[in-house]
Amino acid sequence: MALELEGKVYKIGTEVTGEGKNGPWKKIDFMIEYLDGQYPKKAAFSAWTDKVEMVKKLNIGDTVTVSFNIDSREYNDKFFTDLRIWKMQIGGTAGASTASSTQSAPQAVSAEPMSAPTVDDDLPF
Numbered sequence: 001m002a003l004e005l006e007g008k009v010y011k012i013g014t015e016v017t018g019e020g021k022n023g024p025w026k027k028i029d030f031m032i033e034y035l036d037g038q039y040p041k042k043a044a045f046s047a048w049t050d051k052v053e054m055v056k057k058l059n060i061g062d063t064v065t066v067s068f069n070i071d072s073r074e075y076n077d078k079f080f081t082d083l084r085i086w087k088m089q090i091g092g093t094a095g096a097s098t099a100s101s102t103q104s105a106p107q108a109v110s111a112e113p114m115s116a117p118t119v120d121d122d123l124p125f
Helices: 049-056
Strands: 002-012 016-020 023-036 039-048 063-075 078-090
Touching: 002 039, 023 049, 039 049, 049 078
Parallel strands: 039 078
Antiparallel strands: 002 023, 002 063, 016 023, 023 039, 063 078
16 A cells, blocks of 8 residues: 655654665655644654665755555564655645545634624524
8 A cells, every 4th residue: 555645854864774685775764744634743754775865865844745655564572663655756746636645734713702602592502
């Protein structure tokens, strides 16, 4: 299942490298801030191998649209979940239609006070 999320780059980690059974690897983590309803939330993503260079070009505050997969694994009776990007677009995709989580604009809230109920109002609340 592929998901997509749009937000602003909040933090970029440092590149990590290593050697595995399939050869050398590199990884970098980064976090974006997005709107979920009217409140901002943050999500941390991991970029592996060829996607690392793309993340290293980002700046804090850049708007990005991240396509990712969720990958979970168990180790010593603990669960670890990784949001692995497979595509990223810098500048976002305003108006894109996808079957996933996307940023939504906050709704305007009226600053006018509520009026007192009238005598004809038969509701108890």
